[in-house]
Amino acid sequence: MDLSTVIGLILGLSGLIGGFILEGGHASSLLQLTAFMIVFGGTFGAVIISFPMEQLKTVPKLLKIAFTEKKLNVHESIQQLVEFSTLARREGILAVEQHYDKMEGNPFLKEGMMLVVDGVDPQLIREILEIEIANIEARHEKGIRIFEAAGGYAPTMGIIGTVMGLVHVLGNLSDPDSLGPSIAVAFIATLYGVSSANVIYLPIASKLRARSQMEVLIKELEVEGILSIQAGENPQMLRKKLLAFLPPAMRELEQEKTFAGEANE
Template sequence: MDLATILGLVIALVGLLGGFIMDKGSLASLIQPSAALIVFGGTIGATLLSNRMKSFTSIVRYLMIAFFDKTKPPHGTIDLLVEMAMIARREGILALEDKVDEFDDPFLKNGVRLIVDGVDPELVKQMLEIEVSFIEQRHEIGVTLFESAAGFAPTMGIIGTVMGLVHVLGSLDDVSTLGPEIATAFIATLYGVASANVFWMPIANKLRVRSQDELLEREMTIEGILSIQAGENPTVLRQKLLSFLAESNREGKGVGTPDGETAKA
C-alpha cells in the first residue's frame, strides 16, 4: 500500500478526532446515522447523477489506484530503453522484433512494433502522442468523479443541518432540549465538510499525482523509442531520458556493467 496515502488519512483523522477529545468532546456524540444517511447518500446520489454509470462503478478501481502505488520506477524504463538502443545499434532495429513479446507494457510494445515495422518517425510520434492524450482523458474521469463528490459533500451537509434545524424549530415546547438538538443538527455539516477535505478531495489529488507520474513515464518512453529509431548512442539516450527526472532522482544503475556505468555502443 502507498504509505503517504494511508499515513495522511490516519494523521488527518487522528488530528481531528484527537483535538475534539482534548476539548472534552465525546466521540459518541459524533455518531448520527440520520446525518450520515443524508450526507453520504446525497453525495453518492448527486455524484452518480453527474457522472456516467460506467465511471461510477469503477470507483473501487480508482480507490485501489490511490491506495496502492503501482507506478513503475523510472530507472527501470530507462534501463530497458537503453538496452534496446544497444541491441538496435549492434544488430539493427529488426533485432528488437524478438523482444517485443517480452514487454509487459502494451504502450511500449506498440511503440517498438511501429519502429520495427519501419513506420515514419513523425507518424510514430503522432500515434503515440494520440494514445497518451487519451490515457490522460481516461485518468481525468476518475479525478472528476472524486472532485464531484468533494463539491457535493459540504452542500449535502448544509442541507442536512437545515433539515435538522427545521425539525428543532418546529418543536420548541421543551427549551431544555434545544441546545443538544441544535448540536445534533450541525453534525451533518461536520460530516459533509470533513469527508470532502479528508477523503474526497485528497483522493482526487492523489489520482492526479498518479496520472502525472504515468504520463511522464509515457513521454519518456516516446522519446526513447524515437531515439532508438534514429540510431542514437545509448549513452546519449540515457542522459536524455534522465533529463525527464528531477536532478535528485537521477541516480541509478545503468545497463551494461556491474558497477552501474552505462555501456557504450
C-alpha cells in the same frame, strides 16, 4: 498497500476526532445516523446522477489504485530503452524484434518499438503514441472528476443537513433545555460534509492525479526514447536525454541505480 494514503487517512481522521475529544467532547456525540444518511446518501446520489454508470463502475478500481502502490518503474523503462538503443546500433533495428518478450509488461513500449521495426515514419509514430497518451490522460481524468464531484457535493449536503436539523429545532422551541443539544446534533451534518470532502474525496482525487501525471511522464519519456532509437542516437546520449525528463530527486536516484548496476557488472 500505499502507506502514504493509509497513514494520511488515519492521521486526518485521528486529528479531527482527537482534537474534538481534547476539547472536552465525547466521541459518541459525533455518531449521528440521520446526519450520516443525509450527507453520504445525498453525496452518493448526486454523484450517481452526475456520471454515467459506465464511469461509476470504475470507482472500485480507482480506490484500489489510490490505496495500493502501483508499480511504475521508470528505471526499468530507461534501462530497456538504452539496451534497445545499443542493440539497434550494434546489430540493426530489426534485431529488436527478437526481444519483444522483454516488453510484455509494457504494451505501450512494445507497440512503439514494433512501429519502429516496421519502418513507420517517425512523425506518424509520434502522432500515434501521443494520441494514446492523450486517451490515457482523458480516461484518468474521468475517474478523478468523480471524486472531485463528491468533494464538491459533500459540504453542500452537510449544510442541507444542518438546515434541516435547525428547522426541526425551531419547530420545537417549547422545550428550551433541548435546544443546545439539538443544535449541536444539527451541525454534525456540516462536520460530516466538510470533513469527508477534505479528508477523503479530494485527497483521493489528488492522489489519483499524481499517479496519472507520473504515468504520463513515463510514457512521454518512452516516446522520446523510441524515436531516438529509430534515429540511431548514441545510447549514452539517449540516457542523458531521458534523465532530463525526471525531476531532480528522481534523476539523482536513477543515476545512483545506474552506477550501482554498472558496478555490479
